[in-house]
Amino acid sequence: MSDLQVTPNTHADDAAYLAALRSGDDTAYELLVRQHGARLIAVARRLLQNDEDARDAVQDAFLSAFKSLHQFDGQCSLSTWLHRISVNSALMKLRSRKRRPEQNIDDLLPQFVADGHAAEPATAWDQTADSLAEQRELRKVVRENIERLPELYRTVLLLRDIEELSTDETARLLGVTLTAVNTRLHRARQALRTRLDAHFRGHEPC
Amino acid sequence: MLTCREVIEFLMNYAEGNVTPEERVRFEEHLAVCPACVNYLNTYRTTVRLGQQAFKPLPTDADESSVPEDLVRAILDARRK
Structure with a gap:
């Protein structure tokens, strides 16, 4: 059972939170998804204009973030870092889709x-x-x-x-x-x- | 004097302050005598502002901060695989 009790809201909270994530604390991972998920879905939905694709992009983004946690250098907040990864994930999905007919x-x-x-x-x-x-x-x-x-x-x-x-x-x-x-x-x-x-x-x- | 076409083409640079002092003078010489370009500049700035605000939740909006439970589970399950 984790002793992580405070949902991080600020950059200053990131260090303790990151340590919990890096130690494999399941609760820390769940908190990360619950705290940032809705905002990241909104970002992906704006870019992809499709709920299902947005959910896929956010899932890919979180899994990519989990794998790269050791590379997170703290130069920006965890929130900003996750935002960038989610934008990238949504753009990759956008590129893989067939483009619709559009106005010039x-x-x-x-x-x-x-x-x-x-x-x-x-x-x-x-x-x-x-x-x-x-x-x-x-x-x-x-x-x-x-x-x-x-x-x-x-x-x-x-x-x-x-x-x-x-x-x-x-x-x-x-x-x-x-x-x-x-x-x-x-x-x-x-x-x-x-x-x-x-x-x-x-x-x-x- | 700059033409309307030149003013509109480089309007973003002017609107965001990315012009030299000399370019600023040339823009403003044109704007001083061209109400249509002043209208275009003002409505361009309003457009940018409306775009920026359109996706920000209003204080009266319902709280949409929760993540669908099945997505939380899917992400956490995928992590453990």
């Missing part, structure tokens, strides 16, 4: 006339970001529109803006250049802006 991102990017002016000048949105962010229905609309972005762009937007990974780490995980990450992020944000603009103006973009 160019349809959602701004168009310009020959002299460089916008073909359709942008207009202001009526409400501030703060008041908009708190609207439950709009939050759902934003999530749905992120989910509808082409996978190449959606993935980068999720990793950079939602999972808050750095450009370097995103590039490393996706195996692409920093420039490619920045280009895809900008296009993803522009495409999402186009869709939200249509939502606020009450019509669908073409």
Whole structure:
């Protein structure tokens, strides 16, 4: 029976917790799964858009983490470390899946006339970001529109803006250049802006 | 002066402060005379903010912090194999 009684919440708790894990303490392993599992499933579900795949990815991530515990060097928290492993596991699963037919991102990017002016000048949105962010229905609309972005762009937007990974780490995980990450992020944000603009103006973009 | 196309193309760099002081001046010269690009910049920033907030649980959301029991068991059983 384990004497581990406190669920670790902070980086400072990690050392004792890690020692319990490394000693093979079954209770410590169960606590790890129970404490971090739900958050990691949410991360995997955002990337994979499928509950079953998300569960598989999280299971793979935990098993991978268990095997690599001896490599955990404490430079980040256990929570951050597990997050990175789960993102990687979800991306591997994403790569192994057949891609669905998707809209071309160019349809959602701004168009310009020959002299460089916008073909359709942008207009202001009526409400501030703060008041908009708190609207439950709009939050759902934003999530749905992120989910509808082409996978190449959606993935980068999720990793950079939602999972808050750095450009370097995103590039490393996706195996692409920093420039490619920045280009895809900008296009993803522009495409999402186009869709939200249509939502606020009450019509669908073409 | 920069064109709208150039401003929009490099907007992320400007919005995130990744421009040189000279580039910033050129952006702001354009923004001073182009309400459409100011609108685009503001709605771009709002879009980023809405995206970041959309997946964060609201204080009134139900607690979704539990892991399905069968998944906990599956992970722990797989570890012992």
